[in-house]
Amino acid sequence: MNTKENKVNYQPLLIFGGAFSLFFAFWVYLIASKNPFIKSFDTVVYNAIRNNNPVERQLAFYWTQLGNTLTITVFTVVLVLFLVYQRNYIHAVFASLTMIAANACNSIIKNIIQRQRPRMDKAVHADGFSFPSGHSVGSMTLALVLIALIVVLVKKKPVKTWLIVFCVFFTLSIGFTRMYLHVHWPSDVLGGWCEGLAFSSLASWLFFKALDKKNKLNP
Template identity: 55%
Template sequence: MIILYHISQILQEGKSFLINNKNNGQHRVLLGFGLAFLVIFAVWVGLVASQSSFIAGYDRAIYGAIRNSNQAEYRLASLWTQVGDTIVITTISIALVLILAIFKKYGYAIFTSLVMICANGCNSIIKHVVKRQRPRIAASLNATGFSFPSGHSVGSMSLAIVLITLICLLVKQKPAKTILIALCVCFTLSIGFTRMYLHVHWPSDVTGGWLEGLTFGLLGAWILLWSEERKAAKERLWQ
């Protein structure tokens, strides 16, 4: 949550350039964050693929702290986790792209499309390369396919970063902006938690999914902010 807060602050600083024509180089900070998370994610993939003892201990420790014996909580988690399903995330993403295109925000629409397509496409590739098996799960949950990384976590985190970026660039009222960003953060964290709570993913699957979503989201936001700054600089030259 702290990381996402700092990212929103960086994006807000980037927006100030577009308004005040002051080159503060915030897109380079986003690039630094994106590359850092890319390295962390690559290391995480290597640890999971090699069945590291660190990952095994990590999963045991978090699973040991999560109890899902409460039936009401279990049913609630089973319902909420469906919001992070690939079909739902894809539908929301397509609707968002169409809305942005209707309002002629073509750069933002392309940004949204690229982040969501690349993040989920990479996730599918990694799943079939690592081929990690899921934990024992209840048949009623109907969770199929390989376990790592968690597709729900990748999709929800990627969408959250996209939405946070758009909120920082498009929403003017600070209270509304703060509330919307907080909702985005709670959304991705809660979806990831349900995957662990329901035991349909190992905790390291969820962490890997968040790392992957952060990586693609930040690199996409960097490209968007960089292109917006270049566009603004060119417009100043013609004034």
């Protein structure tokens, strides 16, 4: 990583964050009110991805562990400590507070909505309520936090591109495994992604704005 930040046009992030926040609020309303559209949405997606191949299910089971709370928390702590070590204090505050805020909000909404999980395979264990998907929120938020850090700290374009592609693949694949293993409704995963997008977009806007202000004060 290079400590000299790249310039970023961050203003659209405020619009994106606001749009995802509104959509997430609307999605929460649909879930809470048990709107028939949600059941139709879940049924269509489940029918499209249904597959009982034991090898693929086992691979999905192993991969989904990368998005659990423990793994995401450990990785975030290591990331924040590394940023502090590199004296990238604004970056460290951004990463830690964004992850804490998104996951705390997710926990609150879970306990308010109290949506039950789908009927699960006994070989797959999952605790707590279903909406929003914690794996989806955590992986999406972490992926976009990493993308924001990659954009400002990595200068080599090929490296930057491949890292960003992997971050996108990571969060989408984690969400897919939650549906594939039938531990979450598809609407849980979509809701989790939107929540993560809302928090990370707004937080990234504040992050880039803080860096811009810092660079202007210390050209």
